[in-house]
Amino acid sequence: MFDFWHFxxxxxxxxLNQTVQHIGLTFISLLIAVIIGIPLGLLATRYEKISSPxxxxxxxxxxxxxxxxxxxxxxxxxxxxxxxxxxLFLYALLPIVRNTYSGISEVDESVxxxxxxxxxxxxxxxxxxxxxxxxxxxxxxxxxxxxxxxxVATLCALIGxxxxxxxxxxxxxxxxxxxxxxxxxxxxLLALGFDFVLGFFxxxxxxxxxxxxxxxxxxxxxxxxxxxxxxxxxxxxxxGVPSEFLERxxxxxxxxxxxxxxxxxxxxxxxSLMYNALKNGKVxxxxxxxxxxxxxxxxxxxxxxxxxxxxPYQCAPILKxxxxxxxxxxxxxxxxxxxxxxxxxxxxxxxRVDYQQKDEAEVARxxxxxxxxxxxxxxxxxxxxxxxxxxxxxxxxxxxMYRMLIENYTNLDVGLKLGLAGTQIVxxxxxxxxxxxxxxxxxTGLHVLLDTDKTVSDSLGNDPQAVYNYVNHxxxxxxxxxxxxxxxxxxxxxxxxxxxxxxKLGIDTISDLVDYLxxx
Amino acid sequence: MITLExxxxxxxxxxxxxEISFKVEKGETFGLVGTSGCGKTTTLRMINRLIEPTSxxxxxxxxxxxxxxxxxxxxxxxxxxxxxxxxxxYSVQENIATVPGLxxxxxxxxxxxxxxxxxxxxxxxxxxxxxxxxxxxxxxQQRVGLARALAADPPIILMDEPFGALDPITKQQIRxxxxxxxxxxxxxxxxxxxxxxxxxxxxxxxxxxxxGKIQQIGTPKELLFQPANDFVExxxxxxxxxxxxxxxxxxxxxxSAEEEMELYWSPPLRDKKERIDSRESLYVILEEIExxxxxxxxxxxxxxxxxxxxxxxxxLLNRFQQYKLQMKSGGRHV
Numbered sequence: 001m002f003d004f005w006h007f008x009x010x011x012x013x014x015x016l017n018q019t020v021q022h023i024g025l026t027f028i029s030l031l032i033a034v035i036i037g038i039p040l041g042l043l044a045t046r047y048e049k050i051s052s053p054x055x056x057x058x059x060x061x062x063x064x065x066x067x068x069x070x071x072x073x074x075x076x077x078x079x080x081x082x083x084x085x086x087x088l089f090l091y092a093l094l095p096i097v098r099n100t101y102s103g104i105s106e107v108d109e110s111v112x113x114x115x116x117x118x119x120x121x122x123x124x125x126x127x128x129x130x131x132x133x134x135x136x137x138x139x140x141x142x143x144x145x146x147x148x149x150x151x152v153a154t155l156c157a158l159i160g161x162x163x164x165x166x167x168x169x170x171x172x173x174x175x176x177x178x179x180x181x182x183x184x185x186x187x188x189l190l191a192l193g194f195d196f197v198l199g200f201f202x203x204x205x206x207x208x209x210x211x212x213x214x215x216x217x218x219x220x221x222x223x224x225x226x227x228x229x230x231x232x233x234x235x236x237x238x239x240g241v242p243s244e245f246l247e248r249x250x251x252x253x254x255x256x257x258x259x260x261x262x263x264x265x266x267x268x269x270x271x272s273l274m275y276n277a278l279k280n281g282k283v284x285x286x287x288x289x290x291x292x293x294x295x296x297x298x299x300x301x302x303x304x305x306x307x308x309x310x311x312p313y314q315c316a317p318i319l320k321x322x323x324x325x326x327x328x329x330x331x332x333x334x335x336x337x338x339x340x341x342x343x344x345x346x347x348x349x350x351x352r353v354d355y356q357q358k359d360e361a362e363v364a365r366x367x368x369x370x371x372x373x374x375x376x377x378x379x380x381x382x383x384x385x386x387x388x389x390x391x392x393x394x395x396x397x398x399x400x401m402y403r404m405l406i407e408n409y410t411n412l413d414v415g416l417k418l419g420l421a422g423t424q425i426v427x428x429x430x431x432x433x434x435x436x437x438x439x440x441x442x443x444t445g446l447h448v449l450l451d452t453d454k455t456v457s458d459s460l461g462n463d464p465q466a467v468y469n470y471v472n473h474x475x476x477x478x479x480x481x482x483x484x485x486x487x488x489x490x491x492x493x494x495x496x497x498x499x500x501x502x503x504k505l506g507i508d509t510i511s512d513l514v515d516y517l518x519x520x
Numbered sequence: 521m522i523t524l525e526x527x528x529x530x531x532x533x534x535x536x537x538x539e540i541s542f543k544v545e546k547g548e549t550f551g552l553v554g555t556s557g558c559g560k561t562t563t564l565r566m567i568n569r570l571i572e573p574t575s576x577x578x579x580x581x582x583x584x585x586x587x588x589x590x591x592x593x594x595x596x597x598x599x600x601x602x603x604x605x606x607x608x609x610y611s612v613q614e615n616i617a618t619v620p621g622l623x624x625x626x627x628x629x630x631x632x633x634x635x636x637x638x639x640x641x642x643x644x645x646x647x648x649x650x651x652x653x654x655x656x657x658x659x660x661q662q663r664v665g666l667a668r669a670l671a672a673d674p675p676i677i678l679m680d681e682p683f684g685a686l687d688p689i690t691k692q693q694i695r696x697x698x699x700x701x702x703x704x705x706x707x708x709x710x711x712x713x714x715x716x717x718x719x720x721x722x723x724x725x726x727x728x729x730x731x732g733k734i735q736q737i738g739t740p741k742e743l744l745f746q747p748a749n750d751f752v753e754x755x756x757x758x759x760x761x762x763x764x765x766x767x768x769x770x771x772x773x774x775x776s777a778e779e780e781m782e783l784y785w786s787p788p789l790r791d792k793k794e795r796i797d798s799r800e801s802l803y804v805i806l807e808e809i810e811x812x813x814x815x816x817x818x819x820x821x822x823x824x825x826x827x828x829x830x831x832x833x834x835x836l837l838n839r840f841q842q843y844k845l846q847m848k849s850g851g852r853h854v
Contacts, residue, residue, distance in 0.1 A: 112605075115605070119591045
């Protein structure tokens with residue numbers, strides 16, 4: 001509990017900012033949904049023919065998982081506030097349209113008949129009779145939509161739209177419960193708060209109509225201002241950063257200190273979406289992975305780490321020493337790959353999956369076959385061991401290769417637990433024997449898993465072998481975990497820009513970028 | 521007042537109303553009767569243009585209804601329906617104030633008019649004005665519905681099964697009250713009902729419809745005693761006896777009796793003969809008959825010869841007794 005308060009207090013400005021973004025996202029999407037949804041619902045009551053297709057359509061939207069909806073919108077709208085608001089708007093639509101429709105349809109027919117018979121115009125019937133009588137039902141729809149939106153809005157952090165999801169996803173990546181709570185608790189409170197406020201409006205609707213409409217206009221202006229300012233803000237340079245990088249020892253803070261980077265506006269986003277965002281000009285520089293296939297595919301440029309901030313990140317599988325002793329045949333099978341995949345090969349394989357949309361198992365099998373390995377045995381039974389992996393594309397490919405090698409060269413049956421969201425999560429799973437092996441990077445071992453002192457890491461310098469030896473030795477001592485032979489490629493963190501822009505601005509190294517930012 | 525000429529309404533492939541023509545005179549209560557689906561409600565709703573006729577024309581005071589904006593037309597015509605249709609989110613007073621509000625009356629005028637109307641339908645304004653419709657009984661709701669229809673003092677009132685949703689006892693009571701009330705305010709009324717007793721009790725003339733066609737138009741008595749066709753005769757057959765009792769007024773009895781029984785009239789009765797047309801004098805005559813009945817039962821039997829059964833006559837006498845009691849306690853006319 002103390003940790004929690006401490007975290008809240010020390011991060012209060014960021015928390016406040018995220019909360020305001022969260023309210024903004026929820027509110028503006030809700031407002032649009034109300035402005036569009038209520039007339040749609042009314043339309044459905046007036047034209048019975050369109051009512052079932054319309055309600056069906058908004059219902060179908062609701063059944064699309066929120067992550068998938070955000071994913072669908074990537075090619076259309078890219079990342080940032082606008083696709084987030086569009087997605088939230090679509091989710092809010094169903095409860096509002098459906099409740100408007102049923103609220104109006106359920107108004108007693110004889111009441112409407114009487115109103116018509118007394119000479120009310122259809123506009124008057126709507127305003128004076130149908131809407132007031134349907135109001136409780138419509139309000140219930142708006143309240144449902146609000147609660148849904150507060151929840152879904154947390155996912156918008158994945159596409160760089162901000163909000164309380166930033167803490168939640170960073171917390172998940174770092175396995176930091178306090179951080180998750182710092183995002184989740186305010187989100188839950190927001191949902192309750194919104195619900196309460198709407199309930200209050202509903203009870204006092206007739207007295208509040210006038211102040212409410214003025215207030216609404218005010219809020220609309222405020223919210224639009226918020227949304228527009230963050231979308232169209234003319235900051236010359238924006239940096240897209242994955243959640244995990246923000247908090248790592250070899251991450252953002254160290255980078256800014258090492259290069260004296262100063263304040264660069266950063267947008268936190270899902271690691272897989274950054275490349276698209278960079279390509280589409282939503283951000284100008286990202287912190288990505290040097291082996292990512294999209295670097296080549298999107299014609300991006302990796303800036304040289306001229307001041308050697310990032311340590312070597314040789315990729316090698318790690319497993320418990322105990323397991324290695326029990327299953328020497330696994331170690332032998334895995335080590336067949338040692339040194340076979342250099343950085344260029346890995347980038348190429350990644351690009352086949354990321355860019356050419358090939359199946360990662362397919363890519364893995366092709367590679368193994370071309371190198372003369374057996375790949376024809378596939379076991380479907382209960383797994384004897386589980387291989388883990390992080391979210392990066394290459395981890396999916398490596399996981400598949402390991403499975404094929406172990407199943408073809410030993411008698412073990414292999415299961416996969418790939419795509420775990422963050423170093424801490426995968427590592428903890430290995431440490432708790434929930435998985436038996438996963439590919440890790442030496443630099444990450446040095447800074448994240450071992451929490452190595454800066455003087456020590458500086459003394460190791462940029463010597464890959466020295467770093468490998470250091471992490472192997474110390475992790476064996478500390479966790480009983482062993483590093484197998486490196487695969488041959490390095491996947492370092494890297495600052496990546498669009499090649500054209502980098503060339504135009506004459507930026508080749510991180511120092512060039514820092515210089516450029518200082519003078520602009 | 522209201523003239524329908526060759527009015528036809530076709531819904532899809534069914535002809536709901538087929539070439540109907542009739543005239544409703546100013547101040548009369550005109551009943552549209554028939555079985556369900558005969559087209560009576562459709563006919564009514566065409567008068568205030570809730571339904572537009574397929575062909576034919578409808579005029580009010582010689583002016584075609586189609587020449588007017590439908591909303592404005594409806595504001596000049598009171599409309600009472602079976603399910604009342606009070607606005608549940610309005611108070612009783614606000615419900616009554618609906619049409620005056622639409623006509624942009626001043627607040628003060630609306631206020632006093634609503635109170636006046638609540639008085640008229642027998643609901644105390646102080647108790648009922650601010651009540652919600654849902655807190656009223658069915659009968660009270662229908663009174664408010666009537667008050668609402670009368671609010672802007674429309675010359676015409678259309679009533680669609682106004683008492684259809686009430687229980688029989690409340691129905692009878694409200695019907696009598698409304699009947700008197702309508703007589704007082706002297707409106708032109710078109711009443712749709714499938715209840716023949718209601719039609720006989722409330723209407724000056726009836727129009728009997730079947731399958732969208734007019735079977736006969738006339739006074740209740742004409743329909744009963746001079747049916748135009750078999751349908752008209754069979755329509756009333758099952759309730760014939762009671763309807764006869766209802767349609768034959770004391771006046772009829774006395775008139776026919778008068779000729780036959782000139783000899784038996786006691787002197788005071790004869791003196792009052794010139795006032796025979798006023799309701800009150802009828803009761804005086806009845807009183808005389810009652811006296812005569814005590815003195816000579818034969819007279820009654822002969823009078824009953826016209827009514828066929830003494831039962832009906834005793835019913836009339838019963839009402840007369842009630843009337844006398846009410847007069848004594850300062851009550852209103854029966």
